[in-house]
Amino acid sequence: xxxxELPGAGASHRSTPPPAWSPRTDAxxxxxxxxxxxxxxxxxxxxxxxELMRRCYTELVRGRRYNAxxxxxxRQGRLAVYPSTVGQEACEIAAALVLEEQDWLFPSYRDxxxxxxxxxDPVQALTLLRGDWHTGYxxxxxxxxxxxxxxxxxxxxAVGLAHAARLRGDDVVALAMVGDGGTSEGDFHEALNFxxxxxxxxxxxxxNNGFAISVPLAKQTAAPTLAxxxxxxxxxxxxxxxxxxxxxxxxxxxxxQRARSGGGPTLIxxxxxxxxxxxxxxxxxxxxGDAEVEAWKAHDPVDLxxxxxxxxxxxxxxxxxxxxxxAEVMAASLRERMNAEPVLNPMDLFENxxxxxxxxLREQAEMLRAELEAEEQ
Amino acid sequence: MAQALGRAxxxxxxxxxxxxxxxxxxxxxxGVFRITDGxxxxxxxxRCTDTPLAEAGILGAAVGMAMYGLRPVVExxxxxxxxxxxxxxISHVAKMRNRTRGAMPLPxxxxxxxxxxxxxxxxxxxxxxxxxxxxxxxxxxTPATVEDAYGLLRESIASDDxxxxxxxxxxxxxxxxxxxxxxxxxxxxxxxLVRKAGTSATLxxxxxxxxxxxxxxxxxxxxxxxxxxxxxxxxxxxxxxTVVASVRRTGRAVVVHEANGFGGPGAxxxxxxxxxxxxxxxxxVLRVTGFDIPYPPPMLExxxxxxxxxxxxxxxxxxxxx
Ligand SMILES: Cc1ncc(C[n+]2csc(CCOP(=O)(O)OP(=O)(O)O)c2C)c(N)n1
Numbered sequence: 003x004x005x006x007e008l009p010g011a012g013a014s015h016r017s018t019p020p021p022a023w024s025p026r027t028d029a030x031x032x033x034x035x036x037x038x039x040x041x042x043x044x045x046x047x048x049x050x051x052x053e054l055m056r057r058c059y060t061e062l063v064r065g066r067r068y069n070a071x072x073x074x075x076x077r078q079g080r081l082a083v084y085p086s087t088v089g090q091e092a093c094e095i096a097a098a099l100v101l102e103e104q105d106w107l108f109p110s111y112r113d114x115x116x117x118x119x120x121x122x123d124p125v126q127a128l129t130l131l132r133g134d135w136h137t138g139y140x141x142x143x144x145x146x147x148x149x150x151x152x153x154x155x156x157x158x159x160a161v162g163l164a165h166a167a168r169l170r171g172d173d174v175v176a177l178a179m180v181g182d183g184g185t186s187e188g189d190f191h192e193a194l195n196f197x198x199x200x201x202x203x204x205x206x207x208x209x210n211n212g213f214a215i216s217v218p219l220a221k222q223t224a225a226p227t228l229a230x231x232x233x234x235x236x237x238x239x240x241x242x243x244x245x246x247x248x249x250x251x252x253x254x255x256x257x258x259q260r261a262r263s264g265g266g267p268t269l270i271x272x273x274x275x276x277x278x279x280x281x282x283x284x285x286x287x288x289x290x291g292d293a294e295v296e297a298w299k300a301h302d303p304v305d306l307x308x309x310x311x312x313x314x315x316x317x318x319x320x321x322x323x324x325x326x327x328x329a330e331v332m333a334a335s336l337r338e339r340m341n342a343e344p345v346l347n348p349m350d351l352f353e354n355x356x357x358x359x360x361x362x363l364r365e366q367a368e369m370l371r372a373e374l375e376a377e378e379q
Numbered sequence: 380m381a382q383a384l385g386r387a388x389x390x391x392x393x394x395x396x397x398x399x400x401x402x403x404x405x406x407x408x409x410g411v412f413r414i415t416d417g418x419x420x421x422x423x424x425x426r427c428t429d430t431p432l433a434e435a436g437i438l439g440a441a442v443g444m445a446m447y448g449l450r451p452v453v454e455x456x457x458x459x460x461x462x463x464x465x466x467x468x469i470s471h472v473a474k475m476r477n478r479t480r481g482a483m484p485l486p487x488x489x490x491x492x493x494x495x496x497x498x499x500x501x502x503x504x505x506x507x508x509x510x511x512x513x514x515x516x517x518x519x520x521t522p523a524t525v526e527d528a529y530g531l532l533r534e535s536i537a538s539d540d541x542x543x544x545x546x547x548x549x550x551x552x553x554x555x556x557x558x559x560x561x562x563x564x565x566x567x568x569x570x571x572l573v574r575k576a577g578t579s580a581t582l583x584x585x586x587x588x589x590x591x592x593x594x595x596x597x598x599x600x601x602x603x604x605x606x607x608x609x610x611x612x613x614x615x616x617x618x619x620x621t622v623v624a625s626v627r628r629t630g631r632a633v634v635v636h637e638a639n640g641f642g643g644p645g646a647x648x649x650x651x652x653x654x655x656x657x658x659x660x661x662x663x664v665l666r667v668t669g670f671d672i673p674y675p676p677p678m679l680e681x682x683x684x685x686x687x688x689x690x691x692x693x694x695x696x697x698x699x700x701x
Contacts, residue, residue: 135480136474136477136478136479137478137479137480137482139482140479140482140483141446141479141482141483142446142482142483143482147446148475148478148479148483151470152466152470152471155439155466155467155470155471157439158435158436158438158439158440158442158443158467159439159440159442159443159446159471160443161436161439161440161443162439162440162441162442162443162444162445162446162447162451163443163444163446163447164443165440165443165444166443166444166446166447166448166449167447169425169449170447170448174447176443188435188463189435189436189439189466189467191433192431192433192435192436192439193436193439193440195431195433195436196430196431196433196436196440199431350480353480353481354476354477354479354480354481355476355477355515355516356476356516356518356540356616357476357484357538357539357540360569360615360616361616361619361620362616362617
């Protein structure tokens, strides 16, 4: 058989029509809007829920302060590293606020703020970055998966958990967070594909903050937007202004609602910007200019909401000061507690490797115990 | 053995509604080796699920399911196709208990058909156990008998820790007088068994090499060697007591496995034996392993796999004169 004779290739002289084919899903309703969805500063803001927005404002201000405090703790050597979310607070806060108590959050390594906004003690959320233990909290108690350092690997976990919950008949939605760089990983693809095939109640939130360390989005993907990727899996893709907390909350709430009511997964791309460097180990001047950073600073998530609420008479100077004061209380407590040396027991190294310790580990634990005793003498 | 493995999953699923079987083709087809035959029919597709073709996705989803209280039993179709899942295995499956200080153990069983001898083409015959045993947090188990196939798989599924369950695929078709309705109780994970007692040297082996070692022990009688054969059954944890007791008794030892020798499980075993049995040894501890080559094409695999003759030649070298 030559190539010309193969079915499908050069088949201009076909005698029988090919078997009927039709797409499984109508792509049109899945396509994202061409522009990021916005609420603040548009007519859509007329319908804002004042209570919810004041809550968002308090959390945004606290989140900004938290970022500043954690970054300061890095400079003081109290944290080994801190990936800041300054500029991305609206994504972090909306992700935390949109979930019900029984729902699960699957954060990436950058999303400590989302975990804290969900109610996790900031010190517990920071043990990973301080270096005293990997996960400083019980994931089941808070329904927050461990902060995942290997990129995108937490996404299939979110799918599996949401799937398991649905099999059990529980009303649980999983919200999984990933960066723009993480969308290139194989696990991102596998998770989205599984979620769509299983119609799992999952929301994927991509924070497109412009860079994966130093690599800009254009070198990461040739897709028109990251939200477009959803169409290929058969789920809706939403493009949203990640600095607009009202838009973020609305789009996330819709997606959570779709998942909760059996409508399957959604992929959301939040267009935002990482104002600070990747971490304290990064030199951002090597890959981006001040003008770009300044432009994004003019589109700050805290300012955007503050302006809208003030203009509408939903927030006054007293309200602003109140939010700032609450943030200071959080920061002072965090500072104080992080300045206390954590009490570590080296023998913990051998705990929790297996349910029952192996002979090998018992032997090694004895060796360390003897070394520790010798040190003490 | 195939039937015993299937029966183990069936019984576990019947007893415990949290046990879920998942993988590629495990449903209607019953898996490419038919190990999961009938499970989807009996328990439904929610309990025995054909997943998309994506190993990292399968194992990653299993992690989430285990986080929510299920006991996933994952089938990897072939040894060499488990590699896309290694990131999930090593970074998450093996570490979740430890990362969360015991708050979140993951009771996942990962079934991996492994090893050669069935004439498989490239990527169908790897012995990947060295990768698994080098990863703290995983149990690594491999049955060599029909009884163990059932008993060890039941125990693996019941384990609160993740277990890599290596199935010697060339033993899938091995038969035994085995009654599925009253399977014999066998020692659990972490126990080796002396399959044949002997006095002149110990062969230490596991999985697909056990029948070869038993055959070698039989043949060695003619040469005046009375060989003891120890079946490890579990590589992690490893039953040092049984191995050490045997080698101290016989004073001589050969480790036999299909996996490549360099950096293979045998290297670790030999090191342990030297440490624990130095004064009892009459000869250096030797190894018979696969060559340090990518798994060969099927028409050459018989030269690569440790066979009876190579084992006997090695045993002969234990006649050590210093
Ligand atoms: C699998 C994997 N590869 C590489 C890294 C190293 N790494 C850490 S963060 C990062 C960039 C991530 O970029 P993005 O996904 O856009 O998230 P962001 O940092 O912008 O929040 C890289 C490459 C990693 N953590 N995991």
